[in-house]
Amino acid sequence: MTFQPRMNNRISGFSVVGSWKRRSWNGVVADLWDVECAPAAGGFYVADHPRLFIVLDAKGAGQHNIRLRQTGETSVCGGRQAISYIPAGMELWADMVDVSFVRHLDLHFNVETLSKRLMEDLDPRKLSMPQLMFSEPRLMALAELIAAECANPQPLHDLYGDGLSVALFIDVMRLGAVKARRRSALASWQLRRATDYITENCLRSIRLQELSVLTGLSQSHFSHAFKASTGVPPHQWQMKARIERARQMMLENEMPMSVVAVETGFADQAHFTRVFRKMVGVTPANWAKSQR
Template sequence: MLCRYAREMAGMFKPRMTSSREGITVLEDLRWRRWNGAVADVWHAACEAGAHGYYVAKDPRLFVVLERSGGGSDLKLSPGANEVVASRAEHHLTFVPAGMPLWSRIDAPMTIRHLDIHFDVDTLSSRIGEELDADRLSTPRLRFTDARMMSLARLIAAECMDGDGHHDLYGDGLIVALFIDLMQLARVPERKRGALAPWQLRRVTDFIEANCLRNIRLQELAELAELSQSYFSHAFKAATGLAPYQWHTQARLKRVQQMLAGDMPLTDIAAAAGFADQAHLTRVFRRAFGQTPGAWRRGLRAN
């Protein structure tokens, strides 16, 4: 699993962490997902009494305790010459700035399932469309609670654990929502944004049509239009009345309709069109057209 992780991350944003640990045993294979601006991974581990670990990452990360049973632990950060020791109270989230070491020590045997989210700050700043507060990015937050952020983190962890999961845009949205809460970003005054120019719209829609049977990342489309992701999303909707993912879904389903005109089995169509399975295709198709792919095919042949 870790080897596959390394291969798939080649040439893309990847967490850069140095760590050492003693008395900590990983109980399950690593579950992870990569989205536009972050990598998230879920770990399940058993810790002996006296176990300890040291971690330092080159990118900021959020550590989220999802489940814990047994003893407690101490966390210690060392920002510069000052040391801060966390209280032993049971909390759920810890934000660790880039380059800041973290030590953990376990006082009694326990098992823990936790989520790590590693943030690609440059990409997220571009997606949000504004510069991020350097002070907030460099200020640690130890074992804090936030109900909304915890709910978002659990949804992200569920996507990591689910072998199929939702469309990438679902996870992209969760990551941005969580990061906005984490950075405490307020709503900025609405700026009037125009629609895509004809050449931009043609270039983007042609690309979607040619690649509709695979997942298309918002970043790819924004780069084609030579715009930031945030500006592109608004400009595309202003030009078409649809969000980019909705246009993509429509193009994918039109291609499915073309395949249904032939004799390809529904299971093969679902695989070719990038759906998790036939049931997934059926749900999306019914929601769009009010009937199943099989019923649509029978109606086509009856005519």
């Protein structure tokens, strides 16, 4: 489903010049506005999603400025450009003081989508902290490029505007490189239950689902946790159990290697020999001779 930002507002004194321009990317919606402002223009805003409100240009008489007010605090843009990060659900009032024209860019973000794309859970504390009316040349340069793409009658590939918008979000939120998550190992009882089951049933094909049910985990979680505990995936552990069974058979009975291979669940003697040599370091026949 396409992301559609929702905002409630009560505004007065604004007239849109021409038509507003919208571009949508993966979890991001960008709106570019040119607005004429009447004296004492302003309004109240609250949105369901976090957003960036970026003043690209402001004109007016004297010391014109734009004031953003949240409960207990007022921030002022006294120049032509400023960036504000506004958390979801934050009530905000805007007042235009001697401002006759403003060009601004609104970027709305779907946090759930961005969290998946950035491969990390975005810190709720960062997302809830407003940053009002600051300016930084690097961030403004990104914003200008996004605005130009919104206004472009022949827009470039979606990855262009998408990449610029996500880059701006990362920079404003000061997101660092994602650290690799350490996979947790199995509990001792889970590991014992899984390895005992594999040993007892190693001569047949064991499905991953059987092992995950035994340990109460999803198949993916079990697979990663088993490897974290043993250093090898479940299938390789089963191969080790088969090879151990084959070694016992060769010690207790003299039988053709082809029979040993079939009895221990291998496709044929060649498969058995290949796996045995990889795990033990010698062929089954050479190993058997060394035990006599």
